[in-house]
Amino acid sequence: MKKYDIFLAGVGGQGIGLLSETLARAVDYSGQRVIGADTHGLAQRGGMVSSHLRVGTGAHSVLITRHSADLVVALERHEALRGMLDYLKDGGTLVYYDAVWQPLDVRLRRTAQVRNEDIEAEAARKKAKVLRVFKEDLADSRMQNVIIMAELSKAKLIPGVEKEHYTAALSDLLSGRVLEVNLKAFEEVAG
Amino acid sequence: MKSMGEMLLSTGGGSEIVIGNTAIVRAMLEAGVRVATSYPGSPTPEIASAIASIPRERNPMYFEFSVNEKVATEVAFGASINGHLSCVFFKSVGLNVAADTFVQLSMMELIGGMVIVLGDDPGANSSQNEQDNRHYAHLSYTPVFEPATPSEVYVMFKQAADLSRKLRMPVIVRLSTHVCHAKEKVDFGPMPVHEHGNKPLFCMENGPYIPIAADALKMKRRTLHKFWELKDLLEELPVNIVEDNSSERGVITAGAPYLSLMDVLEEVEDKPDVMKLGIVHPLPKNRILQFLKAHKEVKILEELDDVLEREIKAFAYDNGLTTRILGKGDLEDWIGEYTPDKVREVLSKCWPDTFKPVKEPDSPVKLNARPAQMCPGCGHRSAFHAIKLALKDTDITVADIGCHTLGYLEPYRVGQVLLCMGHSTGTAAGLSMFNDSRRVVAFLGDSTFFHAGLPGIVNAVFNKHNLTLIIMENGTTAMTGHQDHPAVGRNFNDVSQKIPVRQVLEGLGVSNIREIDTYNQAGLKEYVEAALEEEGFKVIIARHPCMLKFTREMRKKGKKLPRPVRVGEKCNLKYVCVGQFACPSYQIADGGRVWVQEDLCIGDRSCVQTCPSQAIEPVE
Numbered sequence: 001m002k003k004y005d006i007f008l009a010g011v012g013g014q015g016i017g018l019l020s021e022t023l024a025r026a027v028d029y030s031g032q033r034v035i036g037a038d039t040h041g042l043a044q045r046g047g048m049v050s051s052h053l054r055v056g057t058g059a060h061s062v063l064i065t066r067h068s069a070d071l072v073v074a075l076e077r078h079e080a081l082r083g084m085l086d087y088l089k090d091g092g093t094l095v096y097y098d099a100v101w102q103p104l105d106v107r108l109r110r111t112a113q114v115r116n117e118d119i120e121a122e123a124a125r126k127k128a129k130v131l132r133v134f135k136e137d138l139a140d141s142r143m144q145n146v147i148i149m150a151e152l153s154k155a156k157l158i159p160g161v162e163k164e165h166y167t168a169a170l171s172d173l174l175s176g177r178v179l180e181v182n183l184k185a186f187e188e189v190a191g
Numbered sequence: 192m193k194s195m196g197e198m199l200l201s202t203g204g205g206s207e208i209v210i211g212n213t214a215i216v217r218a219m220l221e222a223g224v225r226v227a228t229s230y231p232g233s234p235t236p237e238i239a240s241a242i243a244s245i246p247r248e249r250n251p252m253y254f255e256f257s258v259n260e261k262v263a264t265e266v267a268f269g270a271s272i273n274g275h276l277s278c279v280f281f282k283s284v285g286l287n288v289a290a291d292t293f294v295q296l297s298m299m300e301l302i303g304g305m306v307i308v309l310g311d312d313p314g315a316n317s318s319q320n321e322q323d324n325r326h327y328a329h330l331s332y333t334p335v336f337e338p339a340t341p342s343e344v345y346v347m348f349k350q351a352a353d354l355s356r357k358l359r360m361p362v363i364v365r366l367s368t369h370v371c372h373a374k375e376k377v378d379f380g381p382m383p384v385h386e387h388g389n390k391p392l393f394c395m396e397n398g399p400y401i402p403i404a405a406d407a408l409k410m411k412r413r414t415l416h417k418f419w420e421l422k423d424l425l426e427e428l429p430v431n432i433v434e435d436n437s438s439e440r441g442v443i444t445a446g447a448p449y450l451s452l453m454d455v456l457e458e459v460e461d462k463p464d465v466m467k468l469g470i471v472h473p474l475p476k477n478r479i480l481q482f483l484k485a486h487k488e489v490k491i492l493e494e495l496d497d498v499l500e501r502e503i504k505a506f507a508y509d510n511g512l513t514t515r516i517l518g519k520g521d522l523e524d525w526i527g528e529y530t531p532d533k534v535r536e537v538l539s540k541c542w543p544d545t546f547k548p549v550k551e552p553d554s555p556v557k558l559n560a561r562p563a564q565m566c567p568g569c570g571h572r573s574a575f576h577a578i579k580l581a582l583k584d585t586d587i588t589v590a591d592i593g594c595h596t597l598g599y600l601e602p603y604r605v606g607q608v609l610l611c612m613g614h615s616t617g618t619a620a621g622l623s624m625f626n627d628s629r630r631v632v633a634f635l636g637d638s639t640f641f642h643a644g645l646p647g648i649v650n651a652v653f654n655k656h657n658l659t660l661i662i663m664e665n666g667t668t669a670m671t672g673h674q675d676h677p678a679v680g681r682n683f684n685d686v687s688q689k690i691p692v693r694q695v696l697e698g699l700g701v702s703n704i705r706e707i708d709t710y711n712q713a714g715l716k717e718y719v720e721a722a723l724e725e726e727g728f729k730v731i732i733a734r735h736p737c738m739l740k741f742t743r744e745m746r747k748k749g750k751k752l753p754r755p756v757r758v759g760e761k762c763n764l765k766y767v768c769v770g771q772f773a774c775p776s777y778q779i780a781d782g783g784r785v786w787v788q789e790d791l792c793i794g795d796r797s798c799v800q801t802c803p804s805q806a807i808e809p810v811e
Contacts, residue, residue: 003457011561012563013566013791024208024374025208028376033376034375034376035340035373035374035375036373036374036375037210037373037374038372038374039316039369039372040372046561046563046564046565046775047561047562047563047564048560048561058457060450060451060453060454060457061369061450061451061453061454061530061531062369062372062373062450063369063451063530063531064531065454065531065532065549066532066549066551067549067551067552078558078561079561081558082558085554085556085558090552099790100778100788101775101790101791102775102778102779102788103559103561104561104562104564104600104601104773104775105559106779107769107770107773107775107777107778108601108602108769108770108773109770109779109783111559113779113781114558118556122554122556125554126552141790171192172192172193173192173193174192175192179192
């Protein structure tokens, strides 16, 4: 693989760090080169956080060039739209967990909350594929990151990365009961 | 689960995916660092997190978070002149705090060696400026390594330590935000066996160590002598990379911008030759001259200031070269991080035939930024909500550094001026002079109180200033990741003596002190109103533990958080909870109804008292 760029976005507190670290290790387990960086200046809960992952020998900087990501993965609806606007290339893929953590502007009733239709419309302009992920019966919202990871695995969205690479990566980073619960949730969705 | 601590200690080495901040700890251990110190500040605190992952009893290295960067530098200095290899690390602006100590280091015979790791922050991601710390290196004749990747961080730290020990002088390893946080697989070598002794080797014969009168000049001469010697040595050190694309054009660059350049070059046909410098001070003059001579045009591609440019232009002038040297263009070239996008833009201005800036696609959709917020349950939110009710529009509020700086954001707008750590009391004192109409209120965090806040407070007592200082005490250094501070009763390694803020204030002679938990909003409001009516220097300690730390600890212990709240039937849409108190848990539904996002609410109930309709109730 020459280059495959993944931009991850969410809100501080959603678990972007763990998601990104797991994906990086999964890519590594698949035998491909991976580099990346989390960008978390003021990552208080509520601020925007993002992470860049770059697969392949053709990637140099850890930061992805704007409008050139092959895949945007978001854990929140507003950040999905932002990630697509800022980083997704035309014809790329957006995968987002449809959680809503309203930004300040929405809460101050200055702008409307982003709707799924807004994301569809922008994706159409970019000729991008969209995968909306939402699990009605998820017991713990802190596992949204594992659910989205399972969807990435199921749809084989990261070239060369298979299910066992994801689970091996998870096992590197978690242990005990937390690992057990996350693996179970992953398996359920990834199949 | 893989253990970071085991990886860092592994005798055989091996490869692992790590960030730059982790790679540097492996390098410290391999180099034989005995004493490491720091004060937390982004982008470097994860260096301490990596150190914390090493089992204490197996860690050959002593580490402490000192009370500020200056003291941290002094502790590392003291260890070094006693024969121990030492290392101090902190963020970009930390060097300003440490500067008085730092600038003396190169004059001293650092017999153990000492490496200063700087986390510069181009783009000001988490700092009050994006200062270019290479200037300090010039000011103090200190060599600077500038790695671009975690692998280079690992290798260059060890080179820096070797050099420092050999020349008995300080050496800087200059990182930047996305070198600290860059992630890649790094190949670690085997762990050398170090025979650490406990014999103090400090000896005045190595001096002089007292830079007074004639000795100051003698010491400067010795420093310059070493620095000159170093210049020759560095020409031969294998830290520079030259990439030959057989072009008449060349680029000289260093650090992370080199990687951005490589990305940009992937997409162009006419690639210039590239020289990447591993050490940016002093420069390898002969190698640079050679590169200049081989090209018609050379672009100096450097982030932030024109430090390389000025020196390289001087080399060319002194040697009568006619190579066209392209430095900084317009002022935008001086601003911001040199990401691949930025590098493309910079190059497109000097070589428009080869490089085109990225065209921003047209989209009718505009999305406003999502600024950082105080967390749900944050005691500062309760404080700002209450304090704002006690203030007049004409009052002047002085912010300081910490989570409470976020009070300047909407909807609170408390905190109108900010310089740096600990400035608030001093600045407020100045604002209070020749001013009998606008009351002045300063804010200060508890870690900052110990870091740089004390002199301003002593000054306010000493010089009888008329202002109100509100100390926002949350029991931790929250913004950088919950490091303990002197009032906590625990340091990085152990339980330690508590130094309570109130006792310190009393010891300093502050006589007008009030203390209150910020969740008592009515009480805090009353205190502020009262203090503002009084003359002199008044301090209010507005206290509530950091709730992010608290909830994390609860969850770690497997304890359930209290039930979240919900908006009940009594709600008549006054929007105080969501619009003024503005806890991020409160959301607006279609039609304007207010609801609580239970994924965010921690059940703290600090919001309940803010509702004019008493509509906030716990979920059944």
